[in-house]
Amino acid sequence: MHRLPFTDNYTLRPNEVDVEHLLRLSSLADMFQNSAWRSADVLGFGFHDLTSQGLAWVLSRMQITLDSYPDWGETVQLDTWPKRTDRLFALRDFELYSQSDKSEPVVRASSAWLLIDLKTRRPRRLESLESAMPSLDRDAIEATPVKLSCPDSMPLHNVVQVRRSNLDMNYHTNNAAYIAWIEDCIPMEMYQHRRIHELTVNFVGESFIGDQLTIEYQLDQNHMNGRICNQKKQDVVLFSAGLSTRT
Structure with a gap:
């Protein structure tokens, strides 16, 4: 073992x-x-x-x-x-x-x-x-990560196309790519004075090479909500994020 x-x-x-x-x-x-x-x-x-x-x-x-x-x-x-x-x-x-x-x-x-x-x-x-999967009775964070609920409407930040460099071994967009796209939503002036303290993300759907994705976010002083959708199917959320910042 x-x-x-x-x-x-x-x-x-x-x-x-x-x-x-x-x-x-x-x-x-x-x-x-x-x-x-x-x-x-x-x-x-x-x-x-x-x-x-x-x-x-x-x-x-x-x-x-x-x-x-x-x-x-x-x-x-x-x-x-x-x-x-x-x-x-x-x-x-x-x-x-x-x-x-x-x-x-x-x-x-x-x-x-x-x-x-x-x-x-x-x-x-x-x-x-x-029954056969080993486990350890220890919590880094006790609670199970939650399902996020984003506002119905948020400002559009950017539109990106999934490229070959974004793909993982299963031919769909790598998890880290979604986080990088949301990370880029944070304004530089805020980024230099505040840091993300807590981040929750939901990976809801898949995207593939050539897909056009819309990136939306809503930001206040300490919190940000964001989501990434398929541009052709705006009701299909692929990724959502909620974060809080501190100095």
């Missing part, structure tokens, strides 16, 4: 930080995704294990709390572990530690994953895996 939590170490590279030399949210999402996949592989529930059965893990929801941001060149330790199930969701948590102080995590996150049938694109029940 492999020990939990699973641990990775990352040294922040120039392309993973922003103009203030601090970790980008999209880079953090990449770290989470990479370590989740590596952990699942080690535990026997990874990409190749599931695709051979016509199944795949799909990230549905995530909640992140950032107490501080690692700096360029800093080495960080990322711990991750599967913890329990909640209806159709398999829950996985993350804790990110600074190399200089491992007494408390600087970032905590909880994520909810669906087991998808690759032919029908529908969620499968977890009973077939649950």
Whole structure:
């Protein structure tokens, strides 16, 4: 039996930080995704294990709390572990530690994953895996990530086209791309004085190469709501986000 939590170490590279030399949210999402996949592989529930059965893990929801941001060149330790199930969701948590102080995590996150049938694109029940799936009774964030409710109408920020560089191994838009597009909604003048402290995201639908996506957001002093929709089907929300900031 492999020990939990699973641990990775990352040294922040120039392309993973922003103009203030601090970790980008999209880079953090990449770290989470990479370590989740590596952990699942080690535990026997990874990409190749599931695709051979016509199944795949799909990230549905995530909640992140950032107490501080690692700096360029800093080495960080990322711990991750599967913890329990909640209806159709398999829950996985993350804790990110600074190399200089491992007494408390600087970032905590909880994520909810669906087991998808690759032919029908529908969620499968977890009973077939649950009894054999290792877990750790430990919470980075206790609550299951919530389903977001965005305002009916929000200002249009941008229209983007899904390109080949946005795709993942399943030929649909990578999770980190959605977070990067929402991250770009934050005005530079706000970005230089305030930092995202809490972020909740919902991955609701899929997009593919060539799709035109609309990015909308609504911002006040401390909070922002955003969503990404298919331009041809504006009632089809693909991604939604809610965040709060602090100085």
